[in-house]
Structures are given as structure tokens and as C-alpha cells.
Amino acid sequence: xxxxxxxxxxxxxxxxxxxxxxxxxxxxxxxxxxxxxxxxxxxxxxxxxxxxxxxxxxxxxxxxxxxxxxxxxxxxxxxxxxxxxxxxxxxxxxxxxxxxxxxxxxxxxxxxxxxxxxxxxxxxxxxxxxxxxxxxxxxxxxxxxxxxxxxxxxxxxxxxxxxxxxxxxxxxxxxxxxxxxxxxxxxxxxxxxxxxxxxxxxxxxxxxxxxxxxxxxxxxxxxxxxxxxxxxxxxxxxxxxxxxxxxxxxxxxxxxxxxxxxxxxxxxxxxxxxxxxxxxxxxxxxxxxxxxxxxxxxxxxxxxxxxxxxxxxxx
Amino acid sequence: xxxxxxxxxxxxxxxxxxxxxxxxxxxxxxxxxxxxxxxxxxxxxxxxxxxxxxxxxxxxxxxxxxxxxxxxxxxxxxxxxxxxxxxxxxxxxxxxxxxxxxxxxxxxxxxxxxxxxxxxxxxxxxxxxxxxxxxxxxxxxxxxxxxxxxxxxxxxxxxxxxxxxxxxxxxxxxxxxxxxxxxxxxxxxxxxxxxxxxxxxxxxxxxxxxxxxxxxxxxxxxxxxxxxxxxxxxxxxxxxxxxxxxxxxxxxxxxxxxxxxx
Numbered sequence: 194x195x196x197x198x199x200x201x202x203x204x205x206x207x208x209x210x211x212x213x214x215x216x217x218x219x220x221x222x223x224x225x226x227x228x229x230x231x232x233x234x235x236x237x238x239x240x241x242x243x244x245x246x247x248x249x250x251x252x253x254x255x256x257x258x259x260x261x262x263x264x265x266x267x268x269x270x271x272x273x274x275x276x277x278x279x280x281x282x283x284x285x286x287x288x289x290x291x292x293x294x295x296x297x298x299x300x301x302x303x304x305x306x307x308x309x310x311x312x313x314x315x316x317x318x319x320x321x322x323x324x325x326x327x328x329x330x331x332x333x334x335x336x337x338x339x340x341x342x343x344x345x346x347x348x349x350x351x352x353x354x355x356x357x358x359x360x361x362x363x364x365x366x367x368x369x370x371x372x373x374x375x376x377x378x379x380x381x382x383x384x385x386x387x388x389x390x391x392x393x394x395x396x397x398x399x400x401x402x403x404x405x406x407x408x409x410x411x412x413x414x415x416x417x418x419x420x421x422x423x424x425x426x427x428x429x430x431x432x433x434x435x436x437x438x439x440x441x442x443x444x445x446x447x448x449x450x451x452x453x454x455x456x457x458x459x460x461x462x463x464x465x466x467x468x469x470x471x472x473x474x475x476x477x478x479x480x481x482x483x484x485x486x487x488x489x490x491x492x493x494x495x496x497x498x499x500x501x502x503x504x505x506x507x508x
Numbered sequence: 509x510x511x512x513x514x515x516x517x518x519x520x521x522x523x524x525x526x527x528x529x530x531x532x533x534x535x536x537x538x539x540x541x542x543x544x545x546x547x548x549x550x551x552x553x554x555x556x557x558x559x560x561x562x563x564x565x566x567x568x569x570x571x572x573x574x575x576x577x578x579x580x581x582x583x584x585x586x587x588x589x590x591x592x593x594x595x596x597x598x599x600x601x602x603x604x605x606x607x608x609x610x611x612x613x614x615x616x617x618x619x620x621x622x623x624x625x626x627x628x629x630x631x632x633x634x635x636x637x638x639x640x641x642x643x644x645x646x647x648x649x650x651x652x653x654x655x656x657x658x659x660x661x662x663x664x665x666x667x668x669x670x671x672x673x674x675x676x677x678x679x680x681x682x683x684x685x686x687x688x689x690x691x692x693x694x695x696x697x698x699x700x701x702x703x704x705x706x707x708x709x710x711x712x713x714x715x716x717x718x719x720x721x722x723x724x725x726x727x728x729x730x731x732x733x734x735x736x737x738x739x740x741x742x743x744x745x746x747x748x749x750x751x752x753x754x755x756x757x758x759x760x761x762x763x764x765x766x767x768x769x770x
Contacts, residue, residue, distance in 0.1 A: 207763065248764075254602040257764035279604040290595045294524050303523075306516035307603040335527075351599075 195268075196229035197391055198253075198359060203227070203262035205248050205415075222248040224415040225262065230359065230391050237406030237423070238395040239501065245415040246395040250363045253393070254284055266359065280308065282359045285352035287345060287367035293337025297328055297347050300336055301354055308355035318354060326350040326380060342373030346380065353384055359391045366401060374398075378405060399498035403427070409497065411504065418504065426500045434493040435466045435473060441486035449483060470495070509612065513605050517613025518620070521587050525621070539575060539625055543632045546571040546695075551637075561726040565639050567695070569647050569721055572629050574694040576622055576652045577659040577714055578685040583618040584663025585670065585681030592675045597765045607754055615660055622656055647725075650735060651717045657742035658713045659685065664749035668756040674768045693718050713741035 205223040223245040230236050238246045251257035253264060255275045264271040266278045291300045301319045310318050323329045326346045331339060336347055345365060352360050362381065366374035382405060385392055396402050402409055403423040411419040411426075419426055439446055439462050446464060450457045455476075456467040468476055473492065480487070525531050550567030557563060591597050600610075630644045666681045689695075691705065692714035698706050709715045720734025760768065 247766075251598070251764050251766060254598070256598050256601055256761060256766065258761045276604045276606055279602065284599070284602045286598070288595075289599050291599065292520065292524060292590075292594045292596055294527050295520070299519075299523050303516050303520045304603065306512050306519070307605055309510070309512060309604075348599075 196231055197267055198230040198393070199265040199268075200229070200249075200253075201227050201263045201265070203249065203252060203264065204260045205245075205252060205257065206260045222415050223252070223259075226412070226415070226417050228410055228417060228420065230393055232358075232391055233385075233389050234408060235385060235392045235394055235406045237402035237409040238393060238412060239397065239399065239402050239409055239497075240395075240412035241397055244397075244412040246397075246412055247363055248415075249412075250284070250286075250361050250393070250395060253361055254282075255279070280355070281357055282361065283308075283352040283355055283357040284361045284363070285345075285348040285365055286363040287348075287365050287369070288363070289348065290344065291336045291347060291351060294335055296333050296335055297339070297350075298323070298332040300347065301350060304351050305354055310355065322350045322354050325384075326353075340373075341369055342376060345369060345373070345377050349377065349380060349384075353388065353390075356388065357390055359393070362392060362394045364395055364397070366396065366398065374401070381405065399496065399501055403497040411501065413504065419500075423497045427495045427497050429500060432467050432495055432499060432503075433470045433473060435468055435476065436489075436491045436493070437464045437466070437487040438462055438489040439464055439485065440488045442484060445483050446480065446485045449479065449485075509606065509609055513609040514613040514616055517605075517610055518617045521590070521614075521617050522620070524590065535621070535625060536628065539629045540632060542571045542575065543568065543629055543636065547633065547637050564637055565643070566722060566725050568633050568637065568639065569644070569651075569725065570695050570718065572626060572633070572644070572648065573651055573655050573717065573721060574689060575625060575629065576655045577662070577694075578689070579625060580618045580622050580656050580659030581662035581666065581685035582681055583621055584614055584660055585666040585678075587614045587617065588667050588670060589675065589678045589681060592670075592678070592768050595769050597768055601765055607757055611664075611750060611753070618660060618663075619656065622652075622659075626652065647721060650724075650731060651721050651738075654713055654735065654738035654742045655717050657739070657746050658717075661742060661745040661749040662688065664746070664753040668749070668753045671753070671756045671760045671768065674770065688712065688714060691715075697722060711741075713738045713745060716741070 202225045203223055204221070204225050207220045207222060209219055226245075226249065228236075238249065240246050248257065252259045253271075255271065266282060269278060271278055295303070298319060301322065302315065305315050305319060320329075323332050326349060328343070328346060328350055331343055336344065339347060349365060352362070365381065366377050369377060378401060381392065381394075384390070394402070394406060406423060409419070409421065409423050409426060410417050443462065443464075447459070450466065458465045466476070525535070546567045547564060550564035553563040553567070591600055626648055630641060630648070633639050633644060634641055662685050663681070666684050669680055670677045691709050692712045693701070693709060694714070698709050698715060698719060701709060716734045716738035720731035720738065723729040723734070724731045
């Protein structure tokens, strides 16, 4: 399938300021990254704070000039076709806000006009999107008076009002409580299913990215260090977590784990052991041979978070 | 350039203006205060002058015309500052909105607001001082357009500094226009000023408009030359100011528009 967004060797270097008082050091925020996004795909952009996620999004929107590299949307160069391309690309962020004193409906009306939604269908389109994002009852409220979750839904509604082909979402669930974040994730997935849009999704919430994305790019210090499905990335981590409730010979278990240099954590009778997936059977056999008895066992398979933490440790 | 986009910019700011009590007060209160103060100063001057010139009208026209410059400058600058303060810059300029469309929208919005303010001032002047509406309209139509263009130019000069320095430079928007009030002889003839300041004053289009207005009102001198020079200079200043603003706006994208809100 052909890519509708193609990024080639994109680089952003922030150079020192001109004024001596505000002098800063040269800093490479994004370093020669290349990737593509295909039709209908949700591509996750994962990285710690300062990894270059937001910088990349800003360059993809044209609000930040790249130092070098190219961006192609729909096989057209973004540098020379920015306005034409932005008619088919939209954006929402958990950090940016819509004008606070305008009502939700007024804000969406301004945005719809910017996207050239025809006057005859503008009101219907706004009504539909208000209902679809659960904002109908809030339509006449000032945007500044909304809760964080409602405000995020409004910025998402803004992103979908133009029926875009690509939506760039920059940490849309940042600063939301878990319930609101889940609500927003469901909205995004529902919209993606109904509208078949391609989504580039940045986050530093591993579970969120694993849940939502078809493919994940992991950014570290401005460089892409992994590009795969969340499942494949997690699979590349062999460590699993074995949880045991020990009912007999806890001290023997501790001695054994110390002898074998196996990492573990103890909370009263509950022990969490980090062990290679392939060595779990051997571990359980050893416990049985030492007459160590447990009443409950559960095994957590490696997750994307484990992969990410592994990378962080290897730094 | 698409008019729909320009109109969307107008609607965005007009809706804010109509909803914000502070902005409504600023639009209605200060002109009222200015009309009262300068009208009574004019009446007092009139009483102490042995002349046929109508100093009340001259003072009132001066404040009416000066407001055209100062307010249009502030409106232009505050529309951009509003986007910075609302953390809306990245949202706005990630839309398919050309900078030329935003500029046109802001100028259109300013012209609507200034027309409203001027009509409101004329109503007050008629109410308090009984100066004929036709005379006010005539003087405004003659002298206000180049002053409006000058104000817009001043606004964009402010904005080029704000897009370079961010919101810490926002006070400039309110300082800069008033800085020109003493220089361009809004409230007194330029020959009152020291010679060297006069030389500077004649570099500004506002000076010609105000001199033209006073000469027309006091000596009935045909103001055509003053108006032509004022138009020509303000057009040049506006073109330079807008070009510089676009240059600095694009240049600020090297560090990113988002940083302006920091």
C-alpha cells in the first residue's frame, strides 16, 4: 500500500540565540528521521519528554521549519504545497487550546470556514460532529469553561470537522484523568474506524500506544530506534514477570533467587520474579524440588513498556 | 487568497469582542472620555481666542482622527497577542490559512471596528457639542483613511517585534502608537515643536493629515496636497511594515511558532 505521508531524513537543529544574554547551546532535536504512514493506519510516536515527538509534529504542520530533510504528503512536497496539503491534514494537541471566550459551536464554525466547508452544509456538519463527539449539550458553552476532558474532545472535534485524510494528534490525552483519557481514546478509535483516516499519534503512555496503534516508532534523542508493531516490539523482550503467593518456605525461595542472581521483589508473601520466558518452566521445577509451596501463580507477558524500559536501561 | 478565510478571521475576533465586557468597555468608555475632555478643552480655548476658527471642533476632530490611528494600531497588535495568550497560534497556523489571509482579515476587522468607533464618537460629539454630522463625516472621510493606514502600519511594526520576542514584548503594542502622538502633531500645530523634531515629524504620514485638517478648519486651505502626501507615505509605511512582519513571521518558524506562547 502506498504511503500518504513520507518523511525523509528530517532534521531539526536549534542553533544558539543571537543575543549574548540569552545564549543557548546548539541542540539536535530531531536527527535524520525517515518514516511513512499508510492509508487507514494509526502510527504511534513514542518517546520520553524531549525525544523529539512534538518537534516532529510541528514540522509536519509547517509551524516549525526543518533544518534539512523532506516531507511528502500524498506524493506532494510539503515545502511547496503547504496550504493545499493542510486542507486534507488536521491536528489536535492536548496542550493547545481553542479560543476560550468563543463557544464550542463558534470555534467549530470558524474552523469549518477555514477548511472551506460549504455554507450550505456547514451547520449540518457542525451539528453532526458535535453529536458525534458528545458535545451537543455543550455547544453554547464558552470553550474556556469546559473541563479538561471536554476541552480535549472539542479540539478533537476540530481536527475531524474537515473530514481529513490524515490527523496528527500530539499527546491528546496529556493532563487527562484516566477515565477521560479512556473516553478520548475510544473517540479516536471510533472516528478512525468510521472515517478511515490515517492517524499519527504521539504519546509517552506505553499502554495507550500499544492499545491504539497499528505500528509504533520509538524516538530516542531525536532518532528513531524502533519501527514495528507494538506486539512485535514487546515480543522482542524475553523477560516475563512471575507472581507467586508463597505459603511454605519463603526463606528458601529468597536464598535460591539470590544464589541464581534472579531479580525479584517481595511484598509479605507475594513475590514478583523477573525471568526469561523460556526459563519459567525450569524455575517452577526448581521450586518444586526445594519443596517451596505457592497457592497462586500468575505470569505477566512482556509489554511495550518493558521494551521501552529495556531501551532506557541500555542508555 | 480566499475571502472565506479572511472572514473567518474577522468572525473569530468579532465574536470575542462582542462577548468580552472589558473589550466593549474599552471601545465605548475611552472614546466617551476623550470626547468629553477634548471637547471641553476646545470650548475653553474658544472662549479665550478672538478668532472665527472653531477650536471646539478642531480639538474634537483631532481626537477623533488620532483615535483612528491609535486604535487601529492597537487592534492589529492585540489580535495577534490574543492568539499568543490563548495558546492558539499553532492551531491557527496549522489550518490552511495563508498569512496574507490572516493579515487581510485583521485589517478588515480593524476597519469595521474603527468605523463603528468613529460613528460612535460622531454621535457623542453631535450629542454634546451639536457639531453638524455632515461636517464631521466630510472631515473623517477626507483625513481618516490615511490615518487608518498609518495605524495599521504601526500595528504591524509592533507585531514584527512581538513575533521575534514573543509575549514579553506585548506592552509595545500599547506604547508605540502613543509614542507618535506628540511627534505627529495630533493636538497642536507642528510649528510649536523644536525645528529638529519638526524634521522628524514630517517623515510620518500622520503629521500631514493633522496639519491638513487644521489648515482646512482654521484657514480653509485646500487639504489636497496634505492628503495626497499622507496617503502616499502611509501606503509606503504599510507595505514596508507588512513585508517586515511576513519576513519576521516566517523567520520565527525557524524556532517554531509554539515558542511565542512560552
